[in-house]
Amino acid sequence: MSERVIPLVDQRLRALAASVPALPIAATGLLSDSLGRPLHDLRISVTDRCNFRCNYCMPKEVFNKDYAYLPHGDLLNFEEITRLAKVFVAHGVRKIRLTGGEPLLRKNLEILVEQLANIQTPDGTPLDLTLTTNGSLLARKAKSLKDAGLNRVTVSLDGLDDAVFRAMNDVDFPVADVLDGIAAAKDAGLGIDAHGQLTGLKVNMVVKRTTNVDQILPMARHFRGSGITLRFIEYMDVGATNGWRMDEVMPSAEVIQHIQQEFPLVALEASALGETAQRWGYANAAGVFDPTLGEVGVISSVTQAFCRDCNRARLSTEGKLYLCLFATQGYDLRTLMRDQQASDADIASAIGHIWHKRDDRYSELRASMPAENAPAVRRVEMSYIGG
Numbered sequence: 001m002s003e004r005v006i007p008l009v010d011q012r013l014r015a016l017a018a019s020v021p022a023l024p025i026a027a028t029g030l031l032s033d034s035l036g037r038p039l040h041d042l043r044i045s046v047t048d049r050c051n052f053r054c055n056y057c058m059p060k061e062v063f064n065k066d067y068a069y070l071p072h073g074d075l076l077n078f079e080e081i082t083r084l085a086k087v088f089v090a091h092g093v094r095k096i097r098l099t100g101g102e103p104l105l106r107k108n109l110e111i112l113v114e115q116l117a118n119i120q121t122p123d124g125t126p127l128d129l130t131l132t133t134n135g136s137l138l139a140r141k142a143k144s145l146k147d148a149g150l151n152r153v154t155v156s157l158d159g160l161d162d163a164v165f166r167a168m169n170d171v172d173f174p175v176a177d178v179l180d181g182i183a184a185a186k187d188a189g190l191g192i193d194a195h196g197q198l199t200g201l202k203v204n205m206v207v208k209r210t211t212n213v214d215q216i217l218p219m220a221r222h223f224r225g226s227g228i229t230l231r232f233i234e235y236m237d238v239g240a241t242n243g244w245r246m247d248e249v250m251p252s253a254e255v256i257q258h259i260q261q262e263f264p265l266v267a268l269e270a271s272a273l274g275e276t277a278q279r280w281g282y283a284n285a286a287g288v289f290d291p292t293l294g295e296v297g298v299i300s301s302v303t304q305a306f307c308r309d310c311n312r313a314r315l316s317t318e319g320k321l322y323l324c325l326f327a328t329q330g331y332d333l334r335t336l337m338r339d340q341q342a343s344d345a346d347i348a349s350a351i352g353h354i355w356h357k358r359d360d361r362y363s364e365l366r367a368s369m370p371a372e373n374a375p376a377v378r379r380v381e382m383s384y385i386g387g
Helices: 078-090 109-117 138-148 162-169 175-188 213-223 252-260 333-338 344-357 362-367
Strands: 015-017 041-045 095-099 128-133 152-156 201-207 229-234 265-267 278-282 295-299 312-315 320-322 330-332
Touching: 041 078, 078 109, 078 312, 078 333, 078 344, 095 109, 109 128, 109 138, 138 152, 138 175, 152 175, 162 175, 175 201, 201 213, 213 229, 213 252, 229 252, 252 265, 252 278, 252 295, 320 333, 330 333, 333 344
Parallel strands: 015 330, 041 095, 041 312, 095 128, 128 152, 152 201, 201 229, 229 295
Antiparallel strands: 265 278, 278 295, 312 320, 320 330
């Protein structure tokens, strides 16, 4: 087994200028990139801080007491985030996910949620406004987030065994408190659809082969029939600090085989174009999907790249636009907005120009070449732009 190597170089601030093109690009809602992929989802990081130290995301060796986080004045304020969100919505974005770091560490986040929830799409359809969290603060925040207009929430939970979970979050945080947060989200109505059904509350589990494989079945047993969708995520080579190794990746196909040892599953259709998760439903005795038993999902960006349908952009906490989770640099929208005092039309034109040129497909390229031939580049950290 190869040695775990953690580079100590912080490349998060590398960025390209976001310029207004000579030929304006209007926001028509029909923006597409060089591979014909539309812009539909926007993930907004509201903080680069987190109170967990999961080694696949923010290992203690790097993110220690001496780590220099972004100063408060560099962060986009809520009005700036809302302004940019409106421009993205005019370009076709219909789903906004708030991320971090841990987004619930951002003070008064409910104010931002309310501002985003009030954004009107050109055709009058409501935004799908959601948030990803480690669940540590969710029990106290769930109701106020729902009242502010948040639709759904996804909670990261890497195991039910308390010792395993404490080891993975590396701050000795108990699993019971995260489960309380999930229960509070359910009680608050987060994830309830227009028909009163719980369809939008999700739990994500990152699977590392030598760490928490024994938690797959306990997690499946716990959430089966609860109305909560459990999703298993392959351990990804995001950023430069998590010491990623291919031998730590458990392919999603093996995860599904593992679950099917106890629970029969049937493949389901994708819920939407560009959806990252492959869906599997629990089958009844007749071998047919039983919605009352629920479903699981697998996100397989290492072994089954889904780049060709990727319709997501990412906005960092200090206003840099990234076109891929594995990007090496972003585009500086904050300078365009603050220092150059660009109009909304100018910002829309700049974003349109950037997206038109987009050809990112890192996971597909990684899969097509031997690991020893992969380019040595430092990718942006997941804790900085969200997952």
